[in-house]
Structure formats: structure tokens, C-alpha cells
Amino acid sequence: MNNTYLDQINWTEDGLIPAIAQDFETGEVLMVAWMNRQSLTLTVAEQRAVYWSRSRQKLWRKGEESGNVQRIKDILLDCDEDVLMLKVEQIGDIACHTGRRSCFFRSLRDGEWETIAPVITDPEQLYGKPST
Amino acid sequence: MNNTYLDQINWTEDGLIPAIAQDFETGEVLMVAWMNRQSLTLTVAEQRAVYWSRSRQKLWRKGEESGNVQRIKDILLDCDEDVLMLKVEQIGDIACHTGRRSCFFRSLRDGEWETIAPVITDPEQLYGKPST
Numbered sequence: 603m604n605n606t607y608l609d610q611i612n613w614t615e616d617g618l619i620p621a622i623a624q625d626f627e628t629g630e631v632l633m634v635a636w637m638n639r640q641s642l643t644l645t646v647a648e649q650r651a652v653y654w655s656r657s658r659q660k661l662w663r664k665g666e667e668s669g670n671v672q673r674i675k676d677i678l679l680d681c682d683e684d685v686l687m688l689k690v691e692q693i694g695d696i697a698c699h700t701g702r703r704s705c706f707f708r709s710l711r712d713g714e715w716e717t718i719a720p721v722i723t724d725p726e727q728l729y730g731k732p733s734t
Numbered sequence: 735m736n737n738t739y740l741d742q743i744n745w746t747e748d749g750l751i752p753a754i755a756q757d758f759e760t761g762e763v764l765m766v767a768w769m770n771r772q773s774l775t776l777t778v779a780e781q782r783a784v785y786w787s788r789s790r791q792k793l794w795r796k797g798e799e800s801g802n803v804q805r806i807k808d809i810l811l812d813c814d815e816d817v818l819m820l821k822v823e824q825i826g827d828i829a830c831h832t833g834r835r836s837c838f839f840r841s842l843r844d845g846e847w848e849t850i851a852p853v854i855t856d857p858e859q860l861y862g863k864p865s866t
Contacts, residue, residue: 620766628761629760634752678840679842680765680837681832706817707813714739715739
């Protein structure tokens, strides 16, 4: 009866699902984070990405500190119902906490992870306390 | 001393890491599967995607049955070192076991998962025994 879109998801034992955020225009994969029922419900309601921080064990409204909000354009589910993909508009053009556009900024070259994308904004500027 | 690219990965307790496969030309996200040390090593060596099947507990050379091999164009690692992204050339234009191009073929519309991508080839044709 109450078989909602939430019930159709194969949540992990911890009640989570990974969510890929992809730029809706360029197709660039920006990051992967986790969601629980509450964060997905809020994501749908607010039309902005709300994740579940496993390290902090709390809701994480993407951009709440940096301002780099992710506006939702589409929410997709895969065939096994255990991965979400968000098509987003990335405000501020920075998704990664390192100040880079994408979290996938290292490429395997000759057996080593090589950094291939620049820091756009210093993380201290993104997350630091406002100067007085 | 022997700190290879494999050692720099944050493997799960089960020794796995999720890998996103993305079409290297269109940017379309095709699927997400798992890798262990052996499958990533083979992926690098063979320059085709080799995953670890959790359900079958064995190596899974993508396309070994269907022919829909994924040729490696790039391998990326995210900032937390716990997600891989493969940029691939998807042979046969089908990544999903349902016979669709991408595994992300359902979109959340008005609170329901709506199928938005067609089956290109019947799975029975992809995986079935050859007709006599």
C-alpha cells in the first residue's frame, strides 16, 4: 500500500545509498556521497542535494558552509536499485572540499595517481571563518 | 617502500572499492560496480574493465558473456580515495544487463520511478545460449 519510491530502494544495512552527483550540462561527474531516507526526502522537497555525512553522522546540506549548493535537475536510480545519480546545477562551480571542481581530480598515469585538475578556490577561503 | 597506487586506495573492510563507468565521449554514466585489488590490477593490465562480482564472488570481465566490453580510456580516483571512475569506450553501446545503454534508466517523476530509456537489445539475446 505505502510502497513509495523510498521503499523501492535497496538501502544498505546502515540504511544508506550512494549518490553520484553529475553536472547536468557538461556530464562531468562531480562527487559521490551518501544518502539516507531523510536526506533523500529533503533533497526531493528542497530540490537541492542533501546528503548524510557518515563521518559526522548528520545531515549535510551540500553548500551549507561553502555556498556551493547543488540544485537538482533530475534524480535517477540504477537497475539494482542501490545507486542514485543526481543531475545537478553546481553553484559556484566547485564540488570538492579541496576547492576543485570535481572530486575526481587524480588520474592513474604510469602506475601513479597524478593530479590533473587545479584548485579553483583555496579551501580556507571556502570554509574558513569570515575575516573580521 | 612498496606504496603502490593500490595502497593509496581506501578499500572497504571487504577489500573493495566502487567504480563508476562513464562513457569517455558522451559523459553518460553507464553503471557502478565493485573492484578489488586483483580486478583493478587486471583492469590496468588488460585496459578493459574487470570488476569483482559480490553476488558471484568472482572476477567479472565486463562483456565476457555479452561481448559488451569496456575499453579503458582513463582511471580516476576521488579525494577520499574511496571511489574510482573509469572513462570507457562501451563496446556494443549497452552497459546494463537489462539491455539498456545505461543502468540509470529510471527517473523520479512525481514521486515515482519512471523508466525513461528503452531496451536496445533483449537480455535473452545478450546472455542467452546461441540458437541452434
